[in-house]
Amino acid sequence: MCVENTPPPSSRLTRRGVLAGAAALAGTTAALSVTAPRAEARGATGPGAPGGDLVIEGGTLLDPATGEVTEDAVVVIAGGVVRAAGARGRTRIPGGTEVLDAHGKWILPGLVEAHIHLNTAAEARDAVLKGATSARSGSTTFYQDIAVRELARQVPHLAPRLRAAGVFVTPDLGDTVLADPDLTPLARLRDGVRSPEALRRVVEVNLARGADVIKTRVNERAGLPEQDPLAQVYDREQLSAVVAAARRGGKGVLCHSYSEQGCHDAVMAGVRSLEHGAFVGEHTLHEMRRRGTYFTPTLTAIAGLAESSDPVLAERGRSYLPVLRRAVLAAHELGVPLAAGTDSSGGAVDPIGGEVALMREAGLPALDAIRTATTSAARLLGLERTAGRLARGFAGDAILLDGDPLADVTVLKKPVRVIRAGTAL
Known part of the structure; x- marks a missing residue:
């Protein structure tokens, strides 16, 4: 089924909603302008x-x-x-x-946190108190991250300076189809968000809502025992459609990935950064260095799986973590840019400093590990003249x-x- 005939999303209406949400989070009743915030200066x-x-x-x-x-x-x-x-x-x-x-x-x-899920004002405040004064969202379900970004602009000490990703470009939107009326036509699609038209539509709605980056996936999730993280959900052509739509809006793409084939397809499709990437291979790492593709390994999240009470997740964490550590060290030695991200979500904000410590444990020199959460992550977020x-x-x-x-x-x-x-x- 095609969504091509659906009218384009309205940015003016959703922008007002975003700013209203920011006002609610900030606890202010002051009237806010519906014009887009000015570009962030140094x-x-x-x-x-x-x-x-x-x-x-x-x-x-x-x-x-x-x-x-x-x-x-x-x-x-x-x-x-x-x-x-x-x-x-x-x-x-x-x-x-x-x-x-x-x-x-x-x-x-x-510190600069390159992959976090901030759904509430309390989580945003907690991230700041744990040292993350700048961050990039790994997506939220109902555009909470865009409101958090505006909260940070109004009351900086309540939230990190944020690059918002909006909603996840994924085959099954679930309740996220209710995040914006312009997404509801996608509920008619029997196979989910897979066609070029449907993929473009989710990107376009994100851009209309003011997303700074686009988040998609190539593999299933590691944190759900019923899913296989090595199973591929999008191929290179589908990922290329997401990247092309994002680039038309002047935005980059971060991609959830695990398998070597998935990582390679994502990199070749032109994503800006590879997230997780436990089984990324040397051939793909060489391509990442050539293209300047960033690697955000989220070691914290994988280490957390090893401590899970679920035996499937615990075994997954124990087996993935040493593989991921080797990939991180190989990436560093090849000159692939690394960025620190915890993949915190669900009310538990992990300290970004812990991810730096895990980078050090993977074999990076201390200064280079610190750079993954300062200068390197700042470049990934486009904040190299502001943060780090x-x-x-x-x-x-x-x-x-x-x-x-x-x-x-x-x-x-x-x-x-x-x-x-x-x-x-």
Whole structure:
């Protein structure tokens, strides 16, 4: 069955709904404009949401981009944006600004979480408190992530700066068909969302709702015991249809994947990043390096399966995790860009610092592991001039740590203080 004759989705109506949802999450009754938010400038927090003024002084500053370590450092944040960062003697401390004493602590930029599912305001706040000040959604069921993104623009300390994926482009939409009236014609399709027309339609609705990226899949899920994660649900041609529709809207695609054939088809179809990818092979990794395709292995999620009370999932986790670790190390050694993501969902937000620790366990040097949740992940999200560093013009997002992350990356799991847009939380 074809959905080609269905009128195109209305972006004006859904944009109003998105902003109304953001207002509800933020707890405000103030009238909001229905115009699209302005593009995020370097370090910008969003319209009507100026950041705070803060000086962080006395700690040891790590710049993930260069690996440079500066003792007795000063970071000056004004209006939510870094104005200066460096050694005390070379950095002027403005008078009358709140000072946060960081003596004995390490200062790092806020971490970037490349794969998370934020369905509630509480989850968004929890992610920030655990160090993720920027993030990319791995999709939500009813466009909650788009509202969370707007919440972050209005009240930055309540949510990470977010790249929203909207709803999952998957064969069986289930209740997600109710997420937007423009999706309801797809309920007539006996075989689900599989035809080029149907695939384009879900992408188009996502774009109309304001999605920043598109999420699709090539394999079934690992977290459901009744599914086979190596079974393929879309072929290369179908994935290419999703990628083409996303590119027409100027967006990239992240793809849930496990099997080697599925990973290869996804990469050849032109996805921007491969998610999970436990059985990705060397041939595909070489192609990823050539194309600049990112690898987001979500080691946290796979390690979590090994601890499941379900015997099928526990065995799956135990068998997949060492394979995935080898794939991560092979990708790093080949020069494939890596991004840290926990795949947190269902009310339990895992600390992004734990994913960095798992990257280290997989064999990455400590600094390179840290980069997967700072500079590398920021590039994947298109935030390379906003997040991932504490340098002039970047966002005033930071974390304070109790120890040296270059000696022990596990200190990233529990930041002692988080600063979001110049506000210490």
